Amino acid sequence: MKSKHLHLNRRRALQIAVTASLSAGALCCGPVSVNAEELVSGQHKPWLRKTLKFGMIGVDGDLNDKFAAAKQAGFEGVELNAPGFDRHSVKQATNAAKATGLIIDGTVGSDHWQVRHTDPDPAVRAKALASLRQGLQQTADVGADTMLLVAGHGKDGSPSEVDKRALDNISQAVPNAEELGVSILIENVWNEFLYDPNGGTSQTADALAAFIDDFNSPFVGLQFDIGNHWKYGDPAEWIRTLGQRIKKLDIKGFSRKTGRFTKITEGDIDWPTVKEALRDIDYTGWLAAEVSGGNVDRLREISQHLDEALQCNVGTKG
DSSP, rough: OOHHHHHHHHHHHHHHHHHHHTTTOOOOOHHHHHHHHHHHHHHOBBBBEEEEEGGGBBBOHHHHHHHHHHHHOSSEEEEEEESSSOHHHHHHHHHHHHHOOOOEEEESSSSTTTOTOSSSSSSHHHHHHHHHHHHHHHHTTTTOOOOEEOOOOOGGGGGHHHHHHHHHHTTHHHHHHEEEEEEEEOOOOOSSSSSTTSSOSSSSSSSHHHHHHHOOOOOOOEEEEEETTTTSSHHHHHHHHHHGGGEEEOEEEEETTTTTEOOTSSSSSOOEEEEEEETTTOOOOOEEEOSSBBBBHHHHHHHHHHHHHHTTTSSSTT
């Protein structure tokens, strides 16, 4: 445990030094770098830093053009897909980040739905583990420090079987995550795992919290998707239950009335209670849009919706 704390302290010191010497295009990122920037500048930063999934950027051109469009629309960061890089694409991505000032804050598992950690076949689980390890390395290569992961699927077995397979398989990559300084962030998704897909709207996040705790590592947490489980429970209550396990946020809209995902400011999610819950757990950090994207105008609309829902630009100390 002592070596983990030393690693974290070295990483924090490096981030402070890099932030002090580089422009806003620096590739160090995540909630820790917010604090580092505040130490250097003495300014209050937005409590929620806006990012988006790379596939949402529906703009023609190369990575520079796409990153510039996201920056122009009001986003500070972008999440790429991993694994999927080669040395050339890593260089392209890091150069585009430096040129545009858009931070590559994280990645999203590119094959976690198809190659699952809970598959009954041990050979498939071995492929899932290899993919996760490769994705963690590529995440570090592009300067990001989080990788979003879908832990598995409930259709792969009984709840106890699926839980054990997911925990056992993903745990084998935790030493890689710790060595690289990249956190594995489990997303709450409609995967029939850790909730009842046939249950009502008052389900709790207790099972999800216990699953994260079983890893017993500061490098395993949650990328909590605010809209995904509004169908099954109150996101504000889930946020309070999950607390400091939440290292990052995804956001989308959902309507219980229609049973459909919506634009962020449509649907019937009670955003003021969500904001209150996030403030209650002292969350500050990245907020990733995960909705239908498009051109610069559409991206600008999404950025505005983030502000309307959660007032992202309020200061971290405000």
